[in-house]
Amino acid sequence: xxxxxxxxxxxxxxxxxxxxxxxxxxxxxxxxxxxxxxxxxxxxxxxxxxxxxxxxxxxxxxxxxxxxxxxxxxxxxxxxxxxxxxxxxxxxxxxxxxxxxxxxxxxxxxxxxxxxxxxxxxxxxxxxxxxxxxxxxxxxxxxxxxxxxxxxxxxxxxxxxxxxxxxxxxxxxxxxxxxxxxxxxxxxxxxxxxxxxxxxxxxxxxxxxxxxxxxxxxxxxxxxxxxxxxxxxxxxxxxxxxxxxxxxxxxxxxxxxxxxxxxxxxxxxxxxxxxxxxxxxxxxxxxxxxxxxxxxxxxxxxxxxxxxxx
Amino acid sequence: xxxxxxxxxxxxxxxxxxxxxxxxxxxxxxxxxxxxxxxxxxxxxxxxxxxxxxxxxxxxxxxxxxxxxxxxxxxxxxxxxxxxxxxxxxxxxxxxxxxxxxxxxxxxxxxxxxxxxxxxxxxxxxxxxxxxxxxxxxxxxxxxxxxxxxxxxxxxxxxxxxxxxxxxxxxxxxxxxxxxxxxxxxxxxxxxxxxxxxxxxxxxxxxxxxxxxxxxxxxxxxxxxxxxxxxxxxxxxxxxxxxxxxxxxxxxxxxxxxxxxxxxxxxxxxxxxxxxxxxxxxxxxxxxxxxxxxxxxxxxxxxxxxxxxxxxxxxxxxxxxxxxxxxxxxxxxxxxxxxxxxxxxxxxxxxxxxxxxxxxxxxxxxxxxxxxxxxxxxxxxxxxxxxxxxxxxxxxxxxxxxxxxxxxxxxxxxxxxxxxxxxxx
Numbered sequence: 001x002x003x004x005x006x007x008x009x010x011x012x013x014x015x016x017x018x019x020x021x022x023x024x025x026x027x028x029x030x031x032x033x034x035x036x037x038x039x040x041x042x043x044x045x046x047x048x049x050x051x052x053x054x055x056x057x058x059x060x061x062x063x064x065x066x067x068x069x070x071x072x073x074x075x076x077x078x079x080x081x082x083x084x085x086x087x088x089x090x091x092x093x094x095x096x097x098x099x100x101x102x103x104x105x106x107x108x109x110x111x112x113x114x115x116x117x118x119x120x121x122x123x124x125x126x127x128x129x130x131x132x133x134x135x136x137x138x139x140x141x142x143x144x145x146x147x148x149x150x151x152x153x154x155x156x157x158x159x160x161x162x163x164x165x166x167x168x169x170x171x172x173x174x175x176x177x178x179x180x181x182x183x184x185x186x187x188x189x190x191x192x193x194x195x196x197x198x199x200x201x202x203x204x205x206x207x208x209x210x211x212x213x214x215x216x217x218x219x220x221x222x223x224x225x226x227x228x229x230x231x232x233x234x235x236x237x238x239x240x241x242x243x244x245x246x247x248x249x250x251x252x253x254x255x256x257x258x259x260x261x262x263x264x265x266x267x268x269x270x271x272x273x274x275x276x277x278x279x280x281x282x283x284x285x286x287x288x289x290x291x292x293x294x295x296x297x298x299x300x301x302x303x304x305x306x307x308x309x310x
Numbered sequence: 311x312x313x314x315x316x317x318x319x320x321x322x323x324x325x326x327x328x329x330x331x332x333x334x335x336x337x338x339x340x341x342x343x344x345x346x347x348x349x350x351x352x353x354x355x356x357x358x359x360x361x362x363x364x365x366x367x368x369x370x371x372x373x374x375x376x377x378x379x380x381x382x383x384x385x386x387x388x389x390x391x392x393x394x395x396x397x398x399x400x401x402x403x404x405x406x407x408x409x410x411x412x413x414x415x416x417x418x419x420x421x422x423x424x425x426x427x428x429x430x431x432x433x434x435x436x437x438x439x440x441x442x443x444x445x446x447x448x449x450x451x452x453x454x455x456x457x458x459x460x461x462x463x464x465x466x467x468x469x470x471x472x473x474x475x476x477x478x479x480x481x482x483x484x485x486x487x488x489x490x491x492x493x494x495x496x497x498x499x500x501x502x503x504x505x506x507x508x509x510x511x512x513x514x515x516x517x518x519x520x521x522x523x524x525x526x527x528x529x530x531x532x533x534x535x536x537x538x539x540x541x542x543x544x545x546x547x548x549x550x551x552x553x554x555x556x557x558x559x560x561x562x563x564x565x566x567x568x569x570x571x572x573x574x575x576x577x578x579x580x581x582x583x584x585x586x587x588x589x590x591x592x593x594x595x596x597x598x599x600x601x602x603x604x605x606x607x608x609x610x611x612x613x614x615x616x617x618x619x620x621x622x623x624x625x626x627x628x629x630x631x632x633x634x635x636x637x638x639x640x641x642x643x644x645x646x647x648x649x650x651x652x653x654x655x656x657x658x659x660x661x662x663x664x665x666x667x668x669x670x671x672x673x674x675x676x677x678x679x680x681x682x683x684x685x686x687x688x689x690x691x692x693x694x695x696x697x698x699x700x701x702x703x704x705x706x707x708x709x710x711x712x713x714x715x716x717x718x719x720x721x722x723x724x725x726x727x728x729x730x731x732x733x734x735x
Contacts, residue, residue: 087622107624108508109578128626130508175508199511200502 001304003115003122007133007179015184016155018300019141025303026296028065039068042099042306046072046125047090050106054267054291055125055135059102062298068306071098086110087117094118099306103127121305129170135266136176138297140184142290143221146262157186163215165191165247166225166274167236168208169198173266174225178206189215193246195236212247216256223264224249224275240273249279262286313342314727319351319688321678322358323654329356331684334727338680351688354721357658359391359422359685360639361665361674363454363483363562364538364610366631367393367424369415371400375706376615378412379419381635383703384613386730388635389687389720392423392666392674393613397434398459404429404440406448413450421730425669428452430471430482434460439470446478453670456483458538459585461520463489468524472533479670481560483536484524486545487586492516497626499572499587507575509626512587518544525552525559536668537561539612541586543596550605560668562610563597565634565641566710570594574710580621580628581710584614602651607664611638615706632710636702639689640716647691673726684727693718 001014010018028034044063046056056072063070075089086105090113093101100121103111108128115122126132143162147154162181168174168190181188188206190197201208209215216222227243237243244250249263254276263275263285271277280287316329330339330346362385368376376384378395385393395412397403403412409426416424428445432438434457445452455475462468462484471482487496492512498504500511521537525548528535537549540561552559566584571591574582582588600606614631621628642661646652652660666675673683695718699709723731 085619085622086624086627088619105624107626109626110624112578113624128508128624169505170508172508175506198505199500199513200505203502203506 004133004301004305005111005115005122005124006131007136007176009133010180010183012156012183015137015140015180018137018297018304019144021303022141022293022296022300025299026293029292029296034065035067036065037067038303038307039063039066043069043071043097044100044102044302045093045098046070046102047075047093048072048104048125049075049110050104051076052104052126055104058294059125059298062295062302065295066299066302068302086113090114090117094120100302123301123305126172128172130172131176132172133176133180134298134301135173136180137301138290138293139177139223139264139266140180141297142264142286142293143262145289145293146286150260157181157184160220161187161189161218162221162223163189163191163219164223164225165212165249167196167227167231168192168225169196170228170231171225177223178204189219191215191247193237196231212253213256216253217258220258220261221264222249222257222261226266226268227270227274244273248273249275251276251278254279254282264290267291313346314349315339315342315346316349316351316356316688319354319356321356322658323355329678329686331724331727334684336678336680336682336684349722353690355654355689355691356678357389357654357687357689358662358675358678359687359723359725360389360661361669361671362390362393362611362613362635362638363608363665363669364458364564365393365395365613365635366398366615367395368399368615370411372617375617376704377419378415378424379421380703380705381613381615382416382419382421382424384635386421386723386725387703387720388637389639389689389723390422390635391685391687391723391725391730392425392671393635394425394427394454394669396458397427397429397456402429402433403427404432404434406441406444406450409445409450409452410448422725423671423674425671426450426452427458427483428455430455430457430462431467436460436462436464436467439467439474442471442474442480443478446480453478453480454483454536454668455480456485456538458483458485461485461487461489463520465523465527469527469531472527472531472535476531476533481534481536481668483538484520485538486517486520486524488516488520491519495626497583497587497630498575499589501572501590503572503575507578509575514542514544514589514593517542517586518548521545522548525549525557528559529555529557533558535559539564539567539586539610540597540600540606541567541589542593546596546600546605550600553605560607560664561605562608563601563606564612565609565638565645566632567597568594568601568645569641570710578625580623580625581632581708583625583628583630584632585630598645598649598651601646601660607660608668609638609642609661610665611635615704616708618707621708632708633702633704633706636704637697637709637711637716639719641711643691643717643719685725687723688721689719690721691717691719
């Protein structure tokens with residue numbers, strides 16, 4: 001694997017490989033000395049054009065546990081206003097001799113452009129409103145672990161329904177999850193008011209619906225998306241109250257779920273808006289498992305990109 | 311000025327004839343000296359010099375991206391003998407002095423006639439009228455007014471501008487983009503691809519709704535409206551309706567909208583970032599048909615040079631626009647002549663006669679006949695080439711046709727009797 005730009009870059013075999021390796025990596029997390037020598041001497045730069053404490057920390061820990069040298073570079077703000085082009089920033093960092101660039105950017109497509117300019121591996125850590133493939137990987141990894149509790153040999157998500165609820169239009173998490181879950185065989189149902197369903201959704205391999213209560217009893221996994229502050233003032237829905245009543249995972253909705261169904265949220269949560277405290281802290285909530293899985297999955301991905309013989 | 315005799319050109323596809331030029335005008339071939347300089351045009355077509363209603367020359371202000379000299383030379387290489395220079399320079403062309411300055415640069419450095427377009431509003435800010443009358447009365451004789459790059463979204467300002475320019479037979483050229491439906495961040499046709507790529511959508515309705523409003527205001531004010539760079543089928547329908555109603559509206563289409571589709575954006579290559587955006591194929595077919603049936607009157611390049619570093623940002627942050635002058639005729643031939651949608655006289659009408667008429671340029675878009683100004687382009691209809699962005703007179707390289715095979719039509723361009731470009735063999 002040269003780059004990881006899109007969740008669509010991975011077929012089912014590759015995903016399974018990443019997950020199986022992530023299971024092994026996760027064993028490291030339980031040890032008192034959490035260090036593997038796998039990437040000793042390799043340099044990974046987290047090039048973040050947008051703030052993100054959790055994704056950056058997760059990549060940083062993953063790299064460090066694999067013994068890579070990890071450097072964080074924050075290039076916040078528009079490159080246009082700074083007067084340095086994206087190309088110059090990327091070439092400058094690459095010229096320092098890095099092996100992999102983990103790029104987070106506020107504009108869609110930036111990691112694709114970067115991958116054409118440099119030789120280093122590029123890992124997309126979230127680009128604009130486009131994709132966030134490692135988030136989708138850790139989500140599906142968490143879901144696989146959950147499903148394996150009752151079906152230990154489970155390899156695909158055939159026959160399972162995943163409802164993704166919230167601002168689909170502006171969500172990179174949703175786009176990557178749709179692609180990855182589809183590869184794994186799940187039926188994805190997107191739930192949002194029509195103002196937050198993207199143009200052209202008819203061509204996506206999903207069902208789309210604006211009635212959460214119709215979908216909820218059929219879902220094996222309910223994935224709630226964060227409502228960004230700017231959407232609340234953007235006129236996409238009348239009031240936060242109306243949003244919560246229509247699309248929040250409230251206590252009554254918790255009771256309408258299948259008994260074995262589980263809850264995901266990529267974080268950070270707006271408790272009381274898209275997810276109630278009862279749901280966030282419920283026994284079937286996988287939210288903290290997702291965070292823990294983030295490190296092992298990113299270790300696995302970094303190893304896939306950098307660990308092989310070159 | 312020396313005499314010139316062009317031998318055997320097919321005049322606008324309607325028969326072969328010799329053309330003699332003296333002192334900038336066509337004269338009877340029998341009247342030129344026997345030892346006159348000759349240009350063998352056997353197998354070539356002669357068209358009236360092309361006129362571009364929509365050029366960004368960038369001077370004054372961004373001479374690193376283009377100058378009057380480089381831009382008009384690119385024009386000459388593309389067969390143009392006149393270009394209308396858009397007002398979004400620094401400073402903005404919103405006064406008589408600024409317009410006169412551009413005209414003077416044209417006279418000094420131009421390889422084609424340079425006609426300034428005046429801003430409709432002061433500083434292009436869409437609030438107050440610029441000094442339209444003074445620009446019209448200046449030596450630059452401005453007739454086309456546009457806030458291009460910005461939509462005149464205030465209906466009252468649009469009404470006043472249309473009313474006011476009637477006094478001097480002016481025309482308001484609208485960049486139709488409802489800023490609520492397609493804000494400045496909008497950079498991809500709203501549809502399947504914008505949804506997939508997560509790029510802010512630019513829906514067709516943002517163009518068509520403004521044009522629908524403006525044709526009604528043009529009717530109300532009995533004035534002359536021109537619609538810049540029509541990009542979608544919905545707008546074509548509105549203009550067709552308005553013309554049937556005898557509303558005084560004209561329209562242009564950019565070459566790239568005749569050929570390129572939204573799929574180019576899948577690569578996130580900012581070379582294909584343009585405003586209005588590339589549209590899906592059904593829109594490309596609709597604007598082609600509209601250009602063929604005359605609903606769209608003219609091809610206009612929207613030649614928009616940008617320094618490389620202004621294009622090397624993330625797609626959403628890169629500058630809008632692409633080069634067009636050197637390839638406009640080739641692209642129009644490929645889209646319209648090869649497909650049989652236009653013949654040569656019709657193409658000459660859309661690339662020379664109509665744009666000259668819309669801009670009220672007395673010496674352009676004229677017949678190739680004795681007594682007329684000698685503005686023409688000699689065209690080889692069969693030659694083809696692979697476009698190389700470095701083979702260009704423009705100072706910029708944001709050429710969306712790089713690496714594509716297209717016709718290579720322009721053999722020579724003659725402006726006011728002077729050879730401004732001649733292809734090397």
